[in-house]
Amino acid sequence: MMKLFSPDRVIFEPKSLDYPLGRKIYSYFEGTSTEIIKAPIQKISSIIPGTTEGQKYASGKKTLVVAVKKSLKFDVCKPSADFGFSLVTGCPASCEYCYLYTTQSSKPYLRTYVNLEEIFDSVKKHIAQNNNRLTTFEVASAGDPLAIEHITGSLARTIEFFGALDNARLRVVTKFSNVEPLLGLKHNGRTRFRVSINSRYVIKNFEHNTASFDERIEAASKLAEAGYPIGFIVAPIMIYDCWKEEYLELLEKLRSRIDTGKSAEPVTFELIQHRFTPTAKKFILERFPNTSLDMDESKRTLKWGKFGRYKYVYPKEDAAEIKGYLTSLIEERFPDAKIEYFT
Ligand code: SF4
Numbered sequence: 001m002m003k004l005f006s007p008d009r010v011i012f013e014p015k016s017l018d019y020p021l022g023r024k025i026y027s028y029f030e031g032t033s034t035e036i037i038k039a040p041i042q043k044i045s046s047i048i049p050g051t052t053e054g055q056k057y058a059s060g061k062k063t064l065v066v067a068v069k070k071s072l073k074f075d076v077c078k079p080s081a082d083f084g085f086s087l088v089t090g091c092p093a094s095c096e097y098c099y100l101y102t103t104q105s106s107k108p109y110l111r112t113y114v115n116l117e118e119i120f121d122s123v124k125k126h127i128a129q130n131n132n133r134l135t136t137f138e139v140a141s142a143g144d145p146l147a148i149e150h151i152t153g154s155l156a157r158t159i160e161f162f163g164a165l166d167n168a169r170l171r172v173v174t175k176f177s178n179v180e181p182l183l184g185l186k187h188n189g190r191t192r193f194r195v196s197i198n199s200r201y202v203i204k205n206f207e208h209n210t211a212s213f214d215e216r217i218e219a220a221s222k223l224a225e226a227g228y229p230i231g232f233i234v235a236p237i238m239i240y241d242c243w244k245e246e247y248l249e250l251l252e253k254l255r256s257r258i259d260t261g262k263s264a265e266p267v268t269f270e271l272i273q274h275r276f277t278p279t280a281k282k283f284i285l286e287r288f289p290n291t292s293l294d295m296d297e298s299k300r301t302l303k304w305g306k307f308g309r310y311k312y313v314y315p316k317e318d319a320a321e322i323k324g325y326l327t328s329l330i331e332e333r334f335p336d337a338k339i340e341y342f343t
Contacts, residue, residue: 021114060107069113072122081138091144163188177211177219194231199246229265235272255333
């Protein structure tokens with residue numbers, strides 16, 4: 001069973017304790033084996049121990065920083081939503097292919113924000129700026145808020161906040177399965193929960209410290225049962241021996257466990273093929289020297305991305321095969337589902 005995350009150390013930015021949530025998190029850790037430290041943001045990196053890249057990475061992943069979110073202007077978050085904001089950045093998992101490695105420091109700690117009311121005000125401002133049209137917000141583009149929900153409770157508050165907003169929708173994505181506290185919330189169908197899912201092989205070999213294949217499907221099943229609009233992010237999709245059999249197994253499992261009748265909204269799928277940048281490959285090889293991730297450039301093709309960075313993706317024919325195969329698996333089992341994109 002997935003163990004709930006417990007950090008080795010929690011670092012409070014002094015101002016965070018001016019907020020009720022900051023104090024709540026402080027009480028949560030008082031008297032536990034987690035070391036409590038108060039320090040300004042500039043000191044954090046020197047407090048987290050580690051000499052080798054591997055040690056720094058491991059101790060970063062076991063550190064939670066409690067902070068106040070200063071910049072309240074949200075980024076545009078295409079293709080998944082109009083805007084993205086964070087309750088939490090980083091996550092305690094160690095996926096070998098993680099797309100965040102290149103933007104994080106060598107000590108990728110988790111950070112949670114305590115000024116929820118200010119964040120909620122900013123959500124309202126962004127809707128107003130959008131002329132009060134229906135506006136979608138992604139809350140998990142820079143981290144996995146469910147991973148530390150047992151410590152913060154902020155995802156639950158955010159779901160209920162959106163539940164009371166007519167012209168906004170929230171989108172969450174997770175690789176964790178501790179969904180019980182969210183099942184009874186007044187979400188009003190306005191939060192779409194996407195479970196990040198993959199074949200057994202990918203989850204077992206590359207997604208360390210996350211919920212297992214079966215746990216995630218059970219979590220999705222409970223969320224669907226509780227009336228949340230449901231989605232699946234199948235990512236990163238990889239080609240390996242037996243990939244077709246295993247993605248078939250995945251879709252079969254989803255079909256048998258997900259009741260699509262509880263929400264008026266269609267089930268959505270987002271399909272993302274595996275990709276890597278040269279910088280990410282360097283990080284991955286440092287942190288996981290024995291990785292079996294396939295990062296052989298000669299079997300890939302270059303694709304230019306945002307900001308002039310390029311990445312390696314599957315060649316056109318392979319990408320078309322992944323897209324065609326996954327699309328047919330989905331359409332046969334979820335005829336009303338919406339495939340939002342393949343990239
Ligand atoms: S769960 Fe997401 S953010 Fe966390 S390590 Fe895995 S890919 Fe990265």
